Amino acid sequence: MTDCSAHHVGITVSDLAESVAFYREVLGLDVSDRFGVDGEAFADAVGVEGASADFVHLEADEIRLELVEYEPEARGSPAAGLNQPGAAHVAFEVDDLDAFYADLPDDVPTIGEPRTTATGTSILFLRDPEGNLVEVLAV
Structure with missing residues (x-):
């Protein structure tokens, strides 16, 4: 079996700038990288036709937090409570x-x-x- 090591925790957001500001200002995280991804290979990998996305990586000690804003954006999932299966x-x-x-x-x-x-x-x-x-x- 292949050994795995943690790389990042990802959160999809609808307003990347606002979310980055929150994690920087409220939690003191540092931005380590900003980049965009698009193209057929990306769209196929994420299972979203025509997908593109902007990413920001923030660092907190041993955790890399990845915030990502997709185009097109899906709507409709309410915020889960802590006791809801699948909540994160x-x-x-x-x-x-x-x-x-x-x-x-x-x-x-x-x-x-x-x-x-x-x-x-x-x-x-x-x-x-x-x-x-x-x-x-x-x-």
């Missing part, structure tokens, strides 16, 4: 969750306030501008 989220660790929460811009929606679970981990869930779930935690 990306998580980032901070040293002081309470300080992170206090510094959040007022327009960033959260699921609730930071809470410490029975395992001793403090967690906070918020949504990015696209409605994607983001977990911020402190262990």
Whole structure:
């Protein structure tokens, strides 16, 4: 069997600039790459006729977050709740969750306030501008 190693976590967005700003400004991620892809091979690989896409890679320690905006864009999937099968989220660790929460811009929606679970981990869930779930935690 082939050994695998992690490469990136991808999130499809409808407004790349707004999403990049969120992940840079709210979570402090750094942009490492920007590029576009199109052509028949790409469209075939993603299963979307005539597809093209713009990509931005952001870095957070060992995680590369890939934000991608497709053309044509599909519509219609509501944001999933955490308990919905198939729901996904990306998580980032901070040293002081309470300080992170206090510094959040007022327009960033959260699921609730930071809470410490029975395992001793403090967690906070918020949504990015696209409605994607983001977990911020402190262990």
